[in-house]
Amino acid sequence: xxDIYQTPRYLVIGTGKKITLECSQxxxxxxxxxxQQDPGMELHLIHYSYGVNSTEKGDLSSESTVSRIRxxxxxxxxESARPSHTSQYLCASSEKPRWSGxxxxxxFGPGTRLTVL
Amino acid sequence: QxxxxxxxxPLSVPEGAIASLNCTYSDRGSQSFFWxxxxxxxxxxxxxxxxxxxxxxxGRFTAQLxxxxxxxxxxxxxxxxxxxxxxxxxxxxxxxxxxxIFGQGTTLQVKP
Numbered sequence: 470x471x472d473i474y475q476t477p478r479y480l481v482i483g484t485g486k487k488i489t490l491e492c493s494q495x496x497x498x499x500x501x502x503x504x505q506q507d508p509g510m511e512l513h514l515i516h517y518s519y520g521v522n523s524t525e526k527g528d529l530s531s532e533s534t535v536s537r538i539r540x541x542x543x544x545x546x547x548e549s550a551r552p553s554h555t556s557q558y559l560c561a562s563s564e565k566p567r568w569s570g571x572x573x574x575x576x577f578g579p580g581t582r583l584t585v586l
Numbered sequence: 587q588x589x590x591x592x593x594x595x596p597l598s599v600p601e602g603a604i605a606s607l608n609c610t611y612s613d614r615g616s617q618s619f620f621w622x623x624x625x626x627x628x629x630x631x632x633x634x635x636x637x638x639x640x641x642x643x644x645g646r647f648t649a650q651l652x653x654x655x656x657x658x659x660x661x662x663x664x665x666x667x668x669x670x671x672x673x674x675x676x677x678x679x680x681x682x683x684x685x686x687i688f689g690q691g692t693t694l695q696v697k698p
Contacts, residue, residue, distance in 0.1 A: 512688045577629040
C-alpha cells in the first residue's frame, strides 16, 4: 500500500487567505505530482517535480506554486485564495522508470477538498 | 482529438457479467498504460498496468493492449456492485516519461 499523505483533508477558507496544502510520501519516490479535479470531471496536472529543487508547471494553468526542498515533501501554496480555486487537489508520487522511455505507476494521496468562500 | 479517450458512460452491467472498458490513445510511441479505479469523492487507486501487447490477468481483472490499433481495455469478470466506480485510463506518452495523461474516465454501474 502506498504511503502518501495529504493534509488537511478538508479546508474551508475565506477569499484572500494564503493556504498551503501539504503532501508527503515515505517511499523515497523521486517524482511527485499535483492534480486538480472538480467533481465528476477529469484529472488535470497542475505541477510536477522530478526531484529536489526541480519543479515544473503542468498542463493546466494554475495560480498555485510548489516547492521541493526535500524528497519526501511537495507542498502546494495559494497566495490569495479565490472561489475559483474551489476543487479537489490530489498529490501523487512515482519512482524512477524501470527502463528508458517507460514510466512507473503513480500512487495517489487521499486528496484535499478545498472550498473558498 | 484528445490524447487519451474513453467513453464516459455510464456503462451498466448486471451483477456477475463481464464489464468491458475501452480506451484509445493518440501517440503510437506510448509505452506504459495504467488503469485506475476511482470511487466517488475518493482518490484514484491503481488496478493494473500493462506494457506489452496482449493480455495481462490479475484476479477478476484483465488488461488488454493492442499497440497497432492504439487501444487498451480492461475486462472485469464476475462484476460485483462494489466494482461500481469510475475507471480511468492513463497513458505515458512517448518522449514524456515523467507524466501520465488521463482519460476522462468511464463510469461503471453494476446492478444487483
